[in-house]
Amino acid sequence: MITLENIEKSFSGVRVLNGVSVTVREGGVTALIGPSGSGKSTLLRCVNLLELPQSGRVQIDDAVLEFRPGAKADRKAVLALRRKTGMVFQNFQLFPHLTAVENVMEGLVTVLRWPREKARARALELLEKVGMSPKADAWPSNLSGGQQQRVAIARALAPSPKVLLCDEPTSALDPELAVEVVEVLAQLAREGTTMLMATHDLRLAATIASEVVFLDGGEVIESGPAREVFVAPVKERTKRFVSTLAGQEMPPGSVS
Secondary structure (H helix, E strand, O other): OEEEEEEEEEEOOEEEEEEEEEEEOOOOEEEEEOOOOOOHHHHHHHHOOOOOOOEEEEEEOOEEEEEOOOOOOOHHHHHHHHOOEEEEOOOOOOOOOOOHHHHHHHHHHHOOOOOHHHHHHHHHHHHHHOOOHHHOOOOHHHOOHHHHHHHHHHHHHOOOOOEEEEEOOOOOOOHHHHHHHHHHHHHHHHOOOOEEEEOOOHHHHHHHOOEEEEEEOOEEEEEEEHHHHHHOOOOHHHHHHHHHHHHOOOOOOOOO
């Protein structure tokens, strides 16, 4: 489904990703974990090309792009690959002048040119899925952070992307509101939605991820099934990092 091969990315001469390779299987949930500055969010943004790698290969389904130093990426190829993804951002990024349902409709109407009636029906269906249909006509300013993030998830799902990308989806929320978002993402995981998420919230990763990739210093330190990485990590660096789980209250059904 998603294959990243030897991804290299630098900012102002500072290497952020150093030959990173990751595979995300269809219908699975892969969590990118690691300390701040490890490169996990940058890697996620390289998947939908919000950040363009200097070198490496990105494949989503049948869309493939190869990057080489000094070579310019084809814009049409970038857009074709990007359309296969839906993105959930850390800070929601809802349009404040649009209601919840209008936020979900917006991409369908302006980008995909759907008729407004069809787009509204799709938007209402997705708001129902994330438990937000009673707030369909509410303004973002009248929604809690958790509610805004659930609308943002519905918006990302609207064009039926091949993969849902989540960049720290709970980090802007207090623990109580974060639970609402975790429950929605867990339900999507049970339904077989392919997801790749960058998160520092190990409880979120342990709850819904089937695979885990631990990054540090822009490199993959360890990867594998979530239960193995969280319960019996091989690398010493991974052991130190996941030991922070011991201080967190783990939700029912997690790998702990």
